[in-house]
Amino acid sequence: MTERPTNLHQALMGGQVRIVSANLAQTIEALEFLTRRFERDRQMLADLSHAPDSAAAVGVLTAFCQRSLSDYMAEAARLSGLIMATAEQVSGGVQDEVTALLGGTPRR
Numbered sequence: 001m002t003e004r005p006t007n008l009h010q011a012l013m014g015g016q017v018r019i020v021s022a023n024l025a026q027t028i029e030a031l032e033f034l035t036r037r038f039e040r041d042r043q044m045l046a047d048l049s050h051a052p053d054s055a056a057a058v059g060v061l062t063a064f065c066q067r068s069l070s071d072y073m074a075e076a077a078r079l080s081g082l083i084m085a086t087a088e089q090v091s092g093g094v095q096d097e098v099t100a101l102l103g104g105t106p107r108r
Helices: 005-051 054-102
Strands: none
Touching: 005 054
């Protein structure tokens, strides 16, 4: 009789682990993107400080803005896919919890 509470506990914890793990993975991805962007911002400032004249400075800023736009568009596409995967993982975790609470066997 002690088997069911243990299985229920494991199923509930398994669902929670999937949910939290999915959210942490999404956060890590976002932070990695921000790290890359901040490094590029820093590089742009260094390039800007070495520009010999206003025309060169405008060139640095133009190139930076174009690359930033491209980076953000690519990241938005990547994050939308990650958000979809996260939603699927969260949904699966919630379904596992509900199944366990109703006495069924959750997926693994």
